[in-house]
Amino acid sequence: MVPLAATVLAGTVLLTGCGSTQSGGTPDLSVTSSYMPQPVSASLAAGFLTIENKGDAADQLTSVTSDAAASVTMHRTEGGAMEEVDRLTVPAHGRLVFRSGGDHLMFDGLKSKPVEGRTVPVDLHFAKSGDLKVEIPVKPATYTPATGH
């Protein structure tokens, strides 16, 4: 019976290792594919990016701030309806993708209208990994990552 107990125990340890709140791994985050479509005005803009996690532990994006905007909030869109969310998970060995028609960052009250060719500074705040700074490039209003223009 000893080997059996040991196996079960090992299973338990593995299981815990997968959770996002236990020690046993660290997230390893990087940001790619960020862009902001040039907005209609300075009052409102959307931002998109992909957060990749090569680490063994999940992390959570808990807030986003920008010196260029009065507020930045995280939203999920489903069936034409938008819903603000408090936090979003970046799974271990996975990605959190903000994309048009899905999750997006919403910038309210920008100091000036972002124009194509410029960048917008953003700080991403994570539960475990601390802060990541990103300069989001402003693309044409009709830009889509799929076509690249």
Added chain:
Amino acid sequence: MRTRSTKTLATAALLAAAALTLTACGSGDDSGKPVAVVSEEAASHKAATVLDQPFEKPDLVLTDTQGTTYDLRKETAGRPTLIYFGYTHCPDVCPLTMNNLAVAKKALPKAEQDKLRVVFVTTDPDRDTPGELGSWLRGIDPQFIGLTGDFSTIQAGARTLGIAIEPTKKDKNGKLVSVHGTQVVAFSPKTDEGYVVYGEDATVDDYTKDLPKLIEGQNP
């Protein structure tokens, strides 16, 4: 015998542990919804859906960005017309859709640009006054028509095109949240019927390719 049965048990336990591990990893968190990056470049990708059963043009009498009464059927009769339901406090899909149409329209010869009617009907009439709507649309294309009015009238009009919208409401943080339609409906200048529908993944290239046909009432 004894060794063997222990082994079997151990294997079973391992399998169970593996299953548990898998489950724990898979559903670790539901708030993240990792990455359903659906391939958008499938071979069959076609933005336009030509309808077997065209829609009648909605009988909407609303207010335009000048504050004057606008009878949709009367004003757009015999004109190629594109209708979209959205709101200006929409950061993502509404401006993207309208900008796609604006950029595609600019690729048309001037005379055809002048024939085309692009109508943006607000789903958020309380915030989208004629003035608000006008300044937003001028930032996209000054020829676009913006309509506002009674929400229930707008909702009923949208419903005749199979577009479901809900009134603006407050979310848990007290912020106003509105709903936009997910389709652009193209009406033929020949029949005044809505005969082609575009989903929100339609790109500026799709519209640029199709607009010359839509202007003539042909199938894209």
